[in-house]
Amino acid sequence: MLDFDTCNAARLRRDPSFDGLFFTAVRTTGIYCRPVCPVKHPLTRNVSYYPTAAAAERAGYRPCLRCRPETAPFCPAWQGTKTTVERALKMIGEGALDRGTVDALAARLGIGSRHLARLFERHLGASPVQTAQTLRIARAKRLLTDTPLPLSDIAFQAGFGSIRSFNAAFLKLYGRSPSSLRPQKPAERLRP
Template sequence: MLSFEICNAARLRRDPRYDGRFFTAVKTTAIYCRPVCPAKQPLTRNVVYYPTAAAAEAAGFRPCLRCRPETAPFCPAWNGTRSTVARAMKLIDGGALDDGSVVDLAMRLGISSRHLARLFERHIGATPQQLAKTLRVQRAKRLLDAGDDSMTEIAFQAGFSSLRRFNAAFAELYGRSPSSLRAVRARRA
């Protein structure tokens, strides 16, 4: 994060080089803005700087309707909704929903969980949770085919929080239990 002094000087100059590199939150209005916002400048004692829009929102600030912080350059949303969905998919593939919630994921992306759900519906045709579940089951199937680990080990390695959830998700997708698929594989070998 840039220092308070650098951020403050850039905000006072409305320097476009810093647009998207930090966000200015105004304590007296509970609004956060881009450094280039055309609104009246708040007093320096009333501002706090955040590195991302998500950080400002997590601290309780709402976005400015005038400068629209979600459109700032260097902000993922600036690159369009497909870019946001692609980032979300990469985070989900990395296990973001194995340990966290959709709300946490949306905050990391700088958008609301509701907006994230709409983007997924539009671009993926499934919810973030459905995508995470599919990726977990696919991971588990590869682990099941590749080795002789126990079902419990496979479940946890694939990102499931319990063996019961693993068995239920696997049966829902494949119509059979993971152990029955392993038995079929063993008979073929």
Template sequence: MRRDPAYDGRFFTAVKTTGIYCRPVCPVKQPKRQNVVFYPSAAAAERAGFRPCLRCRPETAPFSAAWNGTQATVSRALKLIEEGALDRAGVEALADRLGIGARHLARLFDRHLGASPGAVARTYRLHRAKRLLRESELRITDIAFQSGFGSIRRFNAAFAALYGRPPSSFRAPRAR
């Protein structure tokens, strides 16, 4: 077997005799072919009872979350925020779901996005509300709550702060 970096992260090699799985680029001595099992992911190898190699560190293979670094955490957080995670709970709860602290999450957002998780959530809420104002016939109070705002007052204040005008001014003109 060759140590071809083109295959790094695409499959993992597990050695039956040692109970360890490795990346294809691992510098260890190659095992006998009859002692090797191949797995499509590190999770599959671990599920089969193999431990990760301490030399090649399979958890850092390309295409893994660790390889993507902190950007993967920020991407997961953005997806959860877009789904409304901060509409129902605070930043602490979001950080707990991601397995990190709230302060660390705030630092990651500042580094990668230049904004706090709360500011990102507010922007998502405003965009959601603006779209509903233009495309639906819902009452403005219903739109406020569907967009994730906790109160009408916050809804109106957010529009006034960002756009300098009330939410009703974004309604599409109605055909008579």
């Protein structure tokens, strides 16, 4: 955390280079702001500084409605909807849609399933279900080429709910069965 004098000077200048690096809390109003906030400057004796918006809120301050400090640079909200999609992708990669629904995933993200679908369409051009399916197939393909596991084990390890859905997904995408994508053994390649 920066020292009091540095923060105070940056606040008084409304220096944008400090935006997101500290937050100004005003004791008399109970509000915290960004250093670039356009409101009238409070008296120096009434302010304290916090390294994050969360720290200011933990101390009992509420965010300013003008400068919206919870959306300051380096805060997840500042990156907008891209952050939500990135979090969803991480959860999908960890199997959230292998064992759950889009509604459950959206609830974990704190949004509705329709909004999640719109965000995926805007940022990825595909639905959450299609994205999960693509990740499952990629995992399965990697297991097919890198391991000697039986096809049934690969299907379940890749996140498919059944062998039937595993086979159907490969047939739809590649026009062939999963076993046909397995590398052939040297002895099998010699056969006509």
